[in-house]
Every structure is written in C-alpha cells, then in structure tokens.
Amino acid sequence: MKLYEMEFGVYPRRVSIYLAEKGITDVERSPFDLSQGWPPKDMPKLSSLGTVPILQVDQDIIIRSSIAILEYLEERYPTPPMIGGTLAEKARTREFVALADEATTMFSFWVRKASPLFTGREELNRDAARLGAEWYYRRLREIDMLMSEKECEFLVGNAPTIADCITYSTIQFAHDLYDVPYPDDAPRLMDWFHRFAARPSATSVPFPADLRAATQGLPALTWED
Structure with missing residues (x-):
C-alpha cells in the first residue's frame, strides 16, 4: 500500500495521526511537495478529485x-480497535466523527x-465567512456537549x-496555520485537546513559510467591521 499525502494538510493529518496511534508501519508514505506546484504531475492518474490523502x-x-481510508485501514488492522469494540461504541465514535468532519x-x-490566500480564486464574502465561523464553533461546542x-x-x-x-487535526490546523482562536466555551474539548497534543502522534508538522505568511488575516477579516 502507498499513501500519497501533503504532510501538513488537515485531511492527510487525520491519517498520519491514526497510523502513529495504531502503530501501522507497512504503509509506504509518499508526500507531495507543494513547492513544486499544485496539482502534482502524478495526480491525474491517481485521482480526478485532485485532493489528498x-x-x-x-x-x-x-x-x-x-x-x-481510516475505515479501510481499521478493517484491515482491527487490533487495537480505533472505532470501538461494540456496536454502541462504534455508533458513538461515528457521532463524534460526523461532528468533527462537519466542523472541518x-x-x-x-x-x-x-x-487572503484565496484572493482571485474564490469570491470572498464577509457574511459567508461569518456563517462558516459560526458553524465551525457550533460544531466544536456540540462535541463538548x-x-x-x-x-x-x-x-x-x-x-x-x-x-x-479527526478532531485534533482540525483544531490544530485551524489554530496553527490560520491563527484561529481556540473555542473559549468548550472546556472539556480543550482539556482533551491539550492532553492529546502531548502524544507523539500529535507532533506538529511545519508549514511552508510562504504558505504561513499568506494565511494571516483570517480572524480580522471575519470579525472586524
């Protein structure tokens, strides 16, 4: 098996954290280099969607x-279980997964x-951005509930x-790349987040400097008039 990824990306991070937690070492890792442009030349033969992982x-x-990918690997490597051992545990895991994926x-x-990163590629809209921000935090509060x-x-x-x-990769990505504040009304979630951050699987992957510079300004554009 071969995993194509962009190591710092929010969706690839879901899989890389899982592989580390699960202890799976027989998956070949092939990171794409963003500095070489996007999409990579190999992308068309791998996926018409143009996304990773x-x-x-x-x-x-x-x-x-x-x-x-996570569901497939979980079926292929069932021990230790990371989706739950019983039907009830699996259902509860999927409830959290649904909320975290919607937050993403x-x-x-x-x-x-x-x-500013999407200037010229998307129609920027402050009202739409506020709506996205509101629902991002709402989903995090629901996880806390x-x-x-x-x-x-x-x-x-x-x-x-x-x-x-999935949840950790989303919150970490939003905070570390875009300087999005942690939710201040989800105390249980943030206690968990900071505990999980100490795990080896959660070690941050550096962002490219030019990307980091281009992502600044999100909170100001969203919250200030």
Whole structure:
C-alpha cells in the first residue's frame, strides 16, 4: 500500500495521526511537495478529485477520502480497535466523527470566503465567512456537549479512536496555520485537546513559510467591521 499525502494538510493529518496511534508501519508514505506546484504531475492518474490523502492499495483499488481510508485501514488492522469494540461504541465514535468532519467543512468554507490566500480564486464574502465561523464553533461546542455525557480520557472512551484523530487535526490546523482562536466555551474539548497534543502522534508538522505568511488575516477579516 502507498499513501500519497501533503504532510501538513488537515485531511492527510487525520491519517498520519491514526497510523502513529495504531502503530501501522507497512504503509509506504509518499508526500507531495507543494513547492513544486499544485496539482502534482502524478495526480491525474491517481485521482480526478485532485485532493489528498490518497491510499493506493493496489492497481485496482484507490481510496481518496480520509474517512474512507481510516475505515479501510481499521478493517484491515482491527487490533487495537480505533472505532470501538461494540456496536454502541462504534455508533458513538461515528457521532463524534460526523461532528468533527462537519466542523472541518465549515472551517474550510470560512477560509475560502475570508482568507487572503484565496484572493482571485474564490469570491470572498464577509457574511459567508461569518456563517462558516459560526458553524465551525457550533460544531466544536456540540462535541463538548457530547463529551459531558461520559467522563473518559479520550473523546469516546479510554483509548483513542478515529474521532480523536479527526478532531485534533482540525483544531490544530485551524489554530496553527490560520491563527484561529481556540473555542473559549468548550472546556472539556480543550482539556482533551491539550492532553492529546502531548502524544507523539500529535507532533506538529511545519508549514511552508510562504504558505504561513499568506494565511494571516483570517480572524480580522471575519470579525472586524
């Protein structure tokens, strides 16, 4: 198997955190170099979607969705389970996954409508950006609410799941690349986030300097008149 990725990207980070937590070492890693331009020359033969991560299982099986990749790997490497051991645990994990994935989508919408990075590529719109920001934080608050139902070390239980990988990658990416403030009304979520940040799997991947410079200004564009 071969994993094509952009190491610092929010969706590839879901998979890289999972691989580290799971201890999977027999997946070949092939990072794309953003400095060489986008899309990479190999992209058309791998995916018409033009996104990463991409897991090439063999010549006939290519998986292009981060969640589908996680689900596939979880079936292939069932021990230790990272989606839950019982039907109830799996359902609860997927509840968290759904909220975290929606938060990622709302954040992406916010960025595309507010960040200077997308000037000339997207129609920037302050009202749309505010809506994306509102729903990003709303989904994080909802994760915090779910956490209040059960005291445990991780989001779903006392061992990490794919929900932890997805949620952590989103909050870290938003904060570290775009300087998006952490939510101040989701205390359980932030306690978990800072604990998870100390895990080896969560070690930050450096962002390219030119990308980091181009992403500044998101909060100001969104919140100030």
